[in-house]
Amino acid sequence: MSRIYLDNAATTALNPEVLDAMMPFLTEKFGNPSSIYSYGRETKLAIENARKSVARILNANPGEIFFTSGGTESTNTAINAAIRDLGCKRIITSPVEHHATLHTVEYMEHSGQAKLCYVKLTKEGHVDMAHLEELLADSSLKTLVTLMHANNEVGNLLDIKAVGELCRKYDAIFHSDTVQTVGHYPFDLRNTYVHFINAAAHKFHGPKGVGMLYVNENISIKPYINGGAQERNMRAGTENLYGIIGFAKALELATKNYEEDSNYIKELKQYMGTKLKETFPNVSFNGDSNGRSLYTVLNVAFPLTERSDMMLFNLDMAGICVSGGSACTSGANSTSHVIKAIYNGCSDKIVPIRFSFSRHNTKEEIDTVIEKLKELI
Amino acid sequence: MTLTPESSTFDVTLSIRKNHHLLFNYCMELKLPIYLDNNATTPMDPRVLEAMLPYFVENFGNAASRNHSFGWVAEEAVDYAREQVAKLINADPKEIIFTSGATEADNLAIKGVYEMYASKGNHIITATTEHKAVLDTCKHIEKTGGKVTYLNVKADGLIDLAELEAAITPETILIAIMYGNNEIGVIQPVREISAIARKHGVLFFTDATQAVGKVPVDVQKDGIDLMAFSAHKMYGPKGVGALYVRRKNPRVKVTAQMDGGGHERGMRSGTLNVPGIVGFGKACELCMNEMESEAKRLSAMRDRLESALMELEEAYVNGNREHRLPHTANISFKYVEGEGLMMGFNKDIAVSSGSACTSASLEPSYVLKALGLGDDLAHSSLRFGLGRFTTDEQIDYTINAVRNTVLKLREMSPLWEMYKEGVDIDSIEWAHH
Numbered sequence A: 001m002s003r004i005y006l007d008n009a010a011t012t013a014l015n016p017e018v019l020d021a022m023m024p025f026l027t028e029k030f031g032n033p034s035s036i037y038s039y040g041r042e043t044k045l046a047i048e049n050a051r052k053s054v055a056r057i058l059n060a061n062p063g064e065i066f067f068t069s070g071g072t073e074s075t076n077t078a079i080n081a082a083i084r085d086l087g088c089k090r091i092i093t094s095p096v097e098h099h100a101t102l103h104t105v106e107y108m109e110h111s112g113q114a115k116l117c118y119v120k121l122t123k124e125g126h127v128d129m130a131h132l133e134e135l136l137a138d139s140s141l142k143t144l145v146t147l148m149h150a151n152n153e154v155g156n157l158l159d160i161k162a163v164g165e166l167c168r169k170y171d172a173i174f175h176s177d178t179v180q181t182v183g184h185y186p187f188d189l190r191n192t193y194v195h196f197i198n199a200a201a202h203k204f205h206g207p208k209g210v211g212m213l214y215v216n217e218n219i220s221i222k223p224y225i226n227g228g229a230q231e232r233n234m235r236a237g238t239e240n241l242y243g244i245i246g247f248a249k250a251l252e253l254a255t256k257n258y259e260e261d262s263n264y265i266k267e268l269k270q271y272m273g274t275k276l277k278e279t280f281p282n283v284s285f286n287g288d289s290n291g292r293s294l295y296t297v298l299n300v301a302f303p304l305t306e307r308s309d310m311m312l313f314n315l316d317m318a319g320i321c322v323s324g325g326s327a328c329t330s331g332a333n334s335t336s337h338v339i340k341a342i343y344n345g346c347s348d349k350i351v352p353i354r355f356s357f358s359r360h361n362t363k364e365e366i367d368t369v370i371e372k373l374k375e376l377i
Numbered sequence B: 001m002t003l004t005p006e007s008s009t010f011d012v013t014l015s016i017r018k019n020h021h022l023l024f025n026y027c028m029e030l031k032l033p034i035y036l037d038n039n040a041t042t043p044m045d046p047r048v049l050e051a052m053l054p055y056f057v058e059n060f061g062n063a064a065s066r067n068h069s070f071g072w073v074a075e076e077a078v079d080y081a082r083e084q085v086a087k088l089i090n091a092d093p094k095e096i097i098f099t100s101g102a103t104e105a106d107n108l109a110i111k112g113v114y115e116m117y118a119s120k121g122n123h124i125i126t127a128t129t130e131h132k133a134v135l136d137t138c139k140h141i142e143k144t145g146g147k148v149t150y151l152n153v154k155a156d157g158l159i160d161l162a163e164l165e166a167a168i169t170p171e172t173i174l175i176a177i178m179y180g181n182n183e184i185g186v187i188q189p190v191r192e193i194s195a196i197a198r199k200h201g202v203l204f205f206t207d208a209t210q211a212v213g214k215v216p217v218d219v220q221k222d223g224i225d226l227m228a229f230s231a232h233k234m235y236g237p238k239g240v241g242a243l244y245v246r247r248k249n250p251r252v253k254v255t256a257q258m259d260g261g262g263h264e265r266g267m268r269s270g271t272l273n274v275p276g277i278v279g280f281g282k283a284c285e286l287c288m289n290e291m292e293s294e295a296k297r298l299s300a301m302r303d304r305l306e307s308a309l310m311e312l313e314e315a316y317v318n319g320n321r322e323h324r325l326p327h328t329a330n331i332s333f334k335y336v337e338g339e340g341l342m343m344g345f346n347k348d349i350a351v352s353s354g355s356a357c358t359s360a361s362l363e364p365s366y367v368l369k370a371l372g373l374g375d376d377l378a379h380s381s382l383r384f385g386l387g388r389f390t391t392d393e394q395i396d397y398t399i400n401a402v403r404n405t406v407l408k409l410r411e412m413s414p415l416w417e418m419y420k421e422g423v424d425i426d427s428i429e430w431a432h433h
Helices: A016-026 A038-058 A071-084 A099-110 A129-137 A160-169 A241-256 A258-279 A308-317 A337-342 A363-376 B008-028 B046-055 B069-088 B102-116 B132-143 B161-167 B190-199 B274-310 B338-345 B366-370 B375-379 B392-411 B414-420
Strands: A065-068 A090-093 A115-118 A143-146 A173-177 A196-200 A211-215 A297-303 A350-356 B096-099 B123-127 B147-151 B172-176 B203-207 B226-230 B241-245 B315-317 B328-333 B381-385
Touching (some): A038 A065, A038 A241, A071 A090, A071 A099, A071 A196, A071 A211, A241 A258, A308 A363, B046 B274, B096 B102, B102 B132, B102 B172, B102 B203, B123 B132, B161 B190, B190 B203, B274 B392
Parallel strands (some): A090 A115, A143 A173, B123 B147, B123 B172
Antiparallel strands (some): A065 A211, A297 A350, B315 B328, B328 B381
């Protein structure tokens, strides 16, 4: 049975071109980049070139780019640094953040290291900007604002520039979890007021196990993982050499093909949305699907029936790979915290299904999915 | 997306096989430079890469995706690798927490125990010859209010067990002593250390990055409570490691240092590096099968290298020669600068004059200083790290190259001349400039 993969927000297939770029570093170019002989020098150079390439694409300085083991480590590093090194005593976040953010800020609150406030959401699930400003104006405590650029479950996009300007106005530290947008949208960090952003290569057809943390050059933080002078004393541990090369290559390819790929995927999303509405008049879409939303994610609210309850299971039986929430929470039976927050807790009448696309998907696949859904609902 | 064997992945796999061949060729014939720094990192075994390849382009699923087969395939691969890793160290698969490497595992063990057992005490005992990942983490702990005792080592690099026991206080929560040293290769008396730890109800953590896969490490027999190790030191990929955390007698807990989706039983969040973990598992399996014969082969080669170089005058082996990793030799050549030596055959032989993490600096190795070596001897040391792809021809070449370089450099050295004339150099008072 051929499978249809529509769970690209969870992870994406590695691009064979990226694997090609990684291959020399999985074979003969294996030196430890900290070693001073030729084996080490050539791999050190490769890492620095990767860093420059990533910096150029994001319009940042190479000195602001730090490679990590992934998005989760980057988020943990940023939030911990804001509290421990930058003196933040208060955190503003939203209830729909990724668990890497939510569990870290909750830990900060429980351990008494920071006060925690949640910004309200609009009915589309966006950050209520007026409330955000109210919160920022409300306290003289040094504040960290941590808000994700795009929601991984429903796809809502944050106006990162506008939030940045509010943070500038109130002298707050701003971290944005950009795991779903780096490699999918252009960035202009030199002209964006943001102190930390993070990325994971496997979300844009790069390898798993490697991520990035951007740290604005105007702030200085201490390492979160101690021991060894790697990443300019900022992140200890022998570098994931092939992973870093793969990260840069995947970002280069994503950037090169951005116009074409994003238009193509956008069309797929619209096509599926329209088809769904035509076929099932009583479905709706979670989040601001037709407004400010990721072009890669379509989160559909199917009305709860005895049949739709088993939908995820039945879709899988049909070889259609989707997700109910994020991959990280997909084991739990409870409704995702994002859906709950958007529905103000009244989400028990719907079955949310996240369809997330990549350039490998086709309209024919979507037609197949719609046909299958007809049988299942 | 539909994946078939006809897709481009297949071509990639073929081209990779060709590349493997290159790597094998490089092992077969004498090709320069010779890599003798396997303590810094190892080349990946082609069999490991082959195991990893299907998990890059084809079986790319997120191991946490529970709703579809891409996720299950990834999860199964991780489970299998976890068994392979656990088997090598005689652990239960549930006791293996995958990390991004040994440094992260060191951080998780020390900070995780420090936070989890805060109500019991705040004192940690370690040694001055530990890896930077342990030492820097301990320094970080001190900054947050913890107490750390840094045990000195004896001239042979081993810790003094009586000193260790005497350092234990009612506040002590953790003993962190490495298994095999990265610079000199000495193997600490792990079983005696764990017996002392047990006796006093203190947890024992060991950084076994250099030892796992090279010598038999058995967490049960060795009485280890927590253990860090990594794949790239045993012919696996970079960017993946593990922390062993004992689950019974006693059940050990650590506070997670990375919060998020609750992966790895809540102890380490973050999407799993599936190909990396698969490679780690395969690397462990290969070590499991080949360690015994490989250790014999390597120690014979190492001993041959060592005795040939020890024929030079004023050459000294650093560290205990008996309790030592089979593939490591650290030798000082008096009156010769290690950096000069390295420059001498830099293009032909890749060795290290300190640990790789600090080798770009010209500070003498803190490990050798801890053995009591003066700056001169510490500066004149070379670390030879043999590995799975080291051949007898490479050792022959190395013996010659090192000997010739040492002799040549000494010929040009006024200090060597004075020594040969019988001047006691250590008694000279040098004028200040």
